[in-house]
Amino acid sequence: MFRNLLVHVPSERPPRPVIEGSVSLAHAWGAHLDAFSVGYVTATSVPVVAEGGAAVAAIFEVEGERARERAETQLGVFEVEAKNAGISYSSRALVAMPADAASIAGAMARLYDLTIVLQPEFERQALDNALPQDILFQAGGPVLFMPYTFRGAFAAKRVGICWDGSRLAARALRDAMPLLRRAAALTIIAVENGEAPPVECTSEHLLRHLARASLPAKIASFKADRSDIQPGLLSIAADESLDLLVMGGYGHSRLQEIVLGGVTREMLRSMTVPTLMSH
Numbered sequence: 001m002f003r004n005l006l007v008h009v010p011s012e013r014p015p016r017p018v019i020e021g022s023v024s025l026a027h028a029w030g031a032h033l034d035a036f037s038v039g040y041v042t043a044t045s046v047p048v049v050a051e052g053g054a055a056v057a058a059i060f061e062v063e064g065e066r067a068r069e070r071a072e073t074q075l076g077v078f079e080v081e082a083k084n085a086g087i088s089y090s091s092r093a094l095v096a097m098p099a100d101a102a103s104i105a106g107a108m109a110r111l112y113d114l115t116i117v118l119q120p121e122f123e124r125q126a127l128d129n130a131l132p133q134d135i136l137f138q139a140g141g142p143v144l145f146m147p148y149t150f151r152g153a154f155a156a157k158r159v160g161i162c163w164d165g166s167r168l169a170a171r172a173l174r175d176a177m178p179l180l181r182r183a184a185a186l187t188i189i190a191v192e193n194g195e196a197p198p199v200e201c202t203s204e205h206l207l208r209h210l211a212r213a214s215l216p217a218k219i220a221s222f223k224a225d226r227s228d229i230q231p232g233l234l235s236i237a238a239d240e241s242l243d244l245l246v247m248g249g250y251g252h253s254r255l256q257e258i259v260l261g262g263v264t265r266e267m268l269r270s271m272t273v274p275t276l277m278s279h
Contacts, residue, residue, distance in 0.1 A: 002029045002178055006112040008105060008135065009037040009078050009091075010128035011070040013118060016077075017150040021274065022116040023081045024153035025144075032088040035078045036108065038101045039067025039093065040127045064095045071095070098127050105131055106138025113178075114276075116144045120268055133268070136249050136279050142175035143249070145268065145275045154274060156244040159183045160237055161217070163190055163206055165197025168248025172278040173206075176246040179276070186210065186217035187240050191229050230266035237273050249277035 007022035009015045015037075026033035041063050071093035082089040096104060109115040117132035136143045146154070156179045163169050173180075180186060188210075190203035197203075203219050210217045220240065224232045237245060250264045267275060 002113040003031050004112050005029075005031050005033045005114050005116065006109055007033060007035045007078075007116040008118070008131060009035050009071075009074045010118055010126070010131075011037045011039050011067075011074050012126040012128045013121070013124070014148070015074045015118070017146040017148055018116055018118045019078050019081050020152060021144075021146040021150060021154040023078075023085050023087060024155070025114075025116070026082075026087045026089070027085045028153075028155070031113075032090075033082065034112070035075060035082075035089065035091040036105070037071035037074045037078075037091075037093055038105070038128075038131065039064075039069070039071035039095045040098055040101065041067050041095060042097065042127075067095045068093055098130065101127075101131060102134035102138070105135050109135050109139035109141065109143070112141065114142050114144055114175075115139055116146060119145050119147045119271055121148060122269055136277055139279075142172070142276055142278050145271060145277065147271050147274065149272075150274065154243075156182070156274070157184045158187070158240060158242045159185070159244045159246060160187045160189050160220075160233075160240060160242040161206070162233060162245060162247035163188050163197075163203050164195075164248075165201040165203075166248060168250060168278065170201070170248075172246050172248045172276065175278045176244075176276050179244065180210075180215055180246075183215075183244075185240075186215060187236070187242065188217050188219045189233060189236050189245075190219055190221040191232065192221055192223040193225060193229065226262060229263045230270065233263075233267070234270065234272055242273055245271075245273055245275040247275065247277055249279040 075091040120129040
């Protein structure tokens with residue numbers, strides 16, 4: 001069960017997708033929802049003409065107050081929606097340097113059943129773009145990415161399980177189990193790209209495993225090279241009218257990103273439905 005949820009409300013981007021998605025999810029589950037927003041301060045906030053420690057400190061203080069105001073403004077939108085929905089909630093505005101924000105947010109997420117974040121926009125210059133990925137790699141638990149085009153209530157009635165037999169796919173499967181148990185239809189999405197999963201955990205084995213848990217599913221498979229996997233996943237999501245995709249989230253280092261993480265990055269870039277990832 002999801003009883004304690006965390007949502008990152010961006011301070012530099014439109015917050016509606018994560019606010020509407022997280023509030024509706026908390027309402028449906030009877031869960032408590034904590035929201036936080038980060039107002040960022042950076043070294044570039046201080047003009048080079050500033051001289052002396054006192055002058056620099058004063059400028060940082062002013063920039064910090066402006067950053068807090070940005071975060072509190074976005075949280076004000078969240079609080080209105082949460083109050084109207086009648087859910088249990090709290091909110092917290094933070095002021096931090098980007099690197100510190102990543103560490104703080106990652107540590108916060110470790111105590112929650114699920115963290116909800118906004119899909120990054122890689123083409124847009126915003127400090128909020130990096131934080132969702134940092135949370136994914138540091139949380140130690142599931143992270144639900146809401147597309148920046150998402151509107152309305154989140155309801156995972158039709159769920160696609162992206163399955164390659166890997167450890168991370170299995171972790172995502174377990175983390176998503178509360179949602180799978182409430183779904184009306186499950187689809188195992190298997191990719192045939194010449195790299196067969198271990199014989200002990202093929203998609204057919206997963207199908208039988210889910211059936212034993214009273215979770216009937218079907219298999220949708222497709223052939224694709226690595227560069228075509230992400231378009232194939234989204235194509236099946238559209239064909240099956242899926243409300244949610246479940247998948248492992250690969251790689252944090254640049255080497256891992258090149259070797260393993262291309263599909264994850266492309267999904268973050270082009271997702272069309274909410275996607276639960278675990279790392």
